[in-house]
Amino acid sequence: MDEDMGNNQSCDVVIIGAGFAGITASRELSRRGYDVVVLEGRDRIGGRTWYKDDALPGHSLELGGTWVHWFQPHAFAEISRYNLELVETIGVSAPEIAATVTGGRRKSVPYEEASAAIESLMEMVVQDAREVLERPFEPFYHQDALEVVDKLSIQDRIDGLDLTPEEKDLANGLWTAMGSAPCGDVGLVAALRWYALSGFDINAVFDTVGRYKLKNGTRSLIQAIADDSSAEIRLSTPVAAVEQSDDGVVVTTRQGDTLRAQYVVVASPLNTFGAIDFSPALSAAKQAGISEGQPGRGSKAWVHVRGDLPKPFFAVAPENHLINYVVTDKVLDDGQLLIAFGPEGADLNASDVDQVSAELQKLFGDLEVVATTGHDWASDEFSRGTWCMFRPGQTTRLLAELQKPEGRVFFAGSDLANGWNGFIDGAIESGIRADREIHARISGNPS
Numbered sequence: 001m002d003e004d005m006g007n008n009q010s011c012d013v014v015i016i017g018a019g020f021a022g023i024t025a026s027r028e029l030s031r032r033g034y035d036v037v038v039l040e041g042r043d044r045i046g047g048r049t050w051y052k053d054d055a056l057p058g059h060s061l062e063l064g065g066t067w068v069h070w071f072q073p074h075a076f077a078e079i080s081r082y083n084l085e086l087v088e089t090i091g092v093s094a095p096e097i098a099a100t101v102t103g104g105r106r107k108s109v110p111y112e113e114a115s116a117a118i119e120s121l122m123e124m125v126v127q128d129a130r131e132v133l134e135r136p137f138e139p140f141y142h143q144d145a146l147e148v149v150d151k152l153s154i155q156d157r158i159d160g161l162d163l164t165p166e167e168k169d170l171a172n173g174l175w176t177a178m179g180s181a182p183c184g185d186v187g188l189v190a191a192l193r194w195y196a197l198s199g200f201d202i203n204a205v206f207d208t209v210g211r212y213k214l215k216n217g218t219r220s221l222i223q224a225i226a227d228d229s230s231a232e233i234r235l236s237t238p239v240a241a242v243e244q245s246d247d248g249v250v251v252t253t254r255q256g257d258t259l260r261a262q263y264v265v266v267a268s269p270l271n272t273f274g275a276i277d278f279s280p281a282l283s284a285a286k287q288a289g290i291s292e293g294q295p296g297r298g299s300k301a302w303v304h305v306r307g308d309l310p311k312p313f314f315a316v317a318p319e320n321h322l323i324n325y326v327v328t329d330k331v332l333d334d335g336q337l338l339i340a341f342g343p344e345g346a347d348l349n350a351s352d353v354d355q356v357s358a359e360l361q362k363l364f365g366d367l368e369v370v371a372t373t374g375h376d377w378a379s380d381e382f383s384r385g386t387w388c389m390f391r392p393g394q395t396t397r398l399l400a401e402l403q404k405p406e407g408r409v410f411f412a413g414s415d416l417a418n419g420w421n422g423f424i425d426g427a428i429e430s431g432i433r434a435d436r437e438i439h440a441r442i443s444g445n446p447s
Helices: 020-031 073-081 111-125 143-149 154-160 165-179 188-197 202-210 218-227 270-275 284-292 353-364 394-403 424-443
Strands: 008-016 036-039 051-056 059-062 086-088 097-102 105-110 212-214 232-234 239-245 248-253 258-266 277-279 299-306 313-316 325-332 335-342 368-374 409-411
Touching: 008 020, 008 248, 020 036, 020 218, 020 424, 036 258, 051 218, 051 299, 051 368, 059 299, 073 218, 073 424, 097 111, 097 165, 097 353, 105 111, 105 353, 111 154, 111 165, 111 188, 111 202, 111 313, 143 188, 143 394, 154 165, 154 188, 165 188, 165 313, 165 325, 188 202, 188 394, 212 218, 239 258, 258 424, 270 284, 284 394, 299 353, 335 353, 353 368, 409 424
Parallel strands: 008 036, 008 258, 036 232, 097 313, 239 277, 258 409
Antiparallel strands: 051 059, 086 212, 097 105, 239 248, 248 258, 299 335, 299 368, 313 325, 325 335
8 A cells, every 4th residue: 555656657447536435346356357556535445434543532433434234235245254243322222311302492201202203203204215216226216206206305395294393393303314414405315215225114224324333343344345455555645637538548646646547436425526637528417416516514423421321312403403413322431422413514513522512402401521523524625525315306317327437437436326325335336336337348248
């Protein structure tokens, strides 16, 4: 890793981005015998996952993507391949208290008293998922039905339900947390996809997207995949330009070095495509996707709170709260370690104890915040957002177009997955697809 590129070198395939999509594609292509080089702007692999040692004193934490499940087949196949162990997030697996803010009023009740209402409200939003996404990994299987619901945002669906203002607040808070953005910015199809991919079971949605995580962090999985590859990985090497011709592709880094390849895989987030100068220019559909961007832009903070908090809890508030969803990760001797999400990452400094404390007090009342940390994914130049949740209309207009190769340039990344887009599973799915497409092009065998 991190070897000097020199001024001009060549290989079979250049992969831009060392997240799960790029690293998976590099493993698959290199194991076929192709000469592969991965270029990554950051000083680490992992993309929008980041298992950081001592992120808080004594705690190594996931600052980005975290959770996995056996309903995510591509990720779970890799977890099985490398014999990795899972642990659980206790605030999702066994919450005892539900804290809610609805109608401007704060309330805490035993979780079993609130669970039925939470499940019912979540299911109302996704009531037509089976008719639209009967085959969840084939999102266009019922394209006519998909086009109808893709016009709606999650908030459109909530507003159209016969709910009290308090119930609307609760539904809004739950789906805002899922969407990493205000519900009006997130397409209803994103919610339907999560539900369909979780076996059309709302309890399974909570388990699939927030309960199980890798005991030794996401780093243990992506490093295992990287170690299984013979590709060269060059860190701290952001790409400035991709120029293709009939003879191949020239990739130019920001440092001014060039690398010639037969094919390129762009495996970076959709919201970062605009930072690369493509020649010839990308298709109109891809340019529309770049211009619009995907809306995921929320915050994720890890918070050590002190006090008499013996019971794991789950908390939710509507999207007008900078922290609107909180779960217990661990019960500690002196308090708890919490995971706190909000819809506007640019407005919350996850490392500001005073601001985080003030926001948590709106949900819980007095809490002593000992320490807090997070990462601003929305401002990070190599992500420009959190997990992908397409806007209304984007699934039908853009997904298939974003996946299409353009000449010698192929596209991967969790944002472009047919299934779990925005998740580790979707990234792996897309990396496998990119390998398959490039090998078919090289071998002349479309099967």
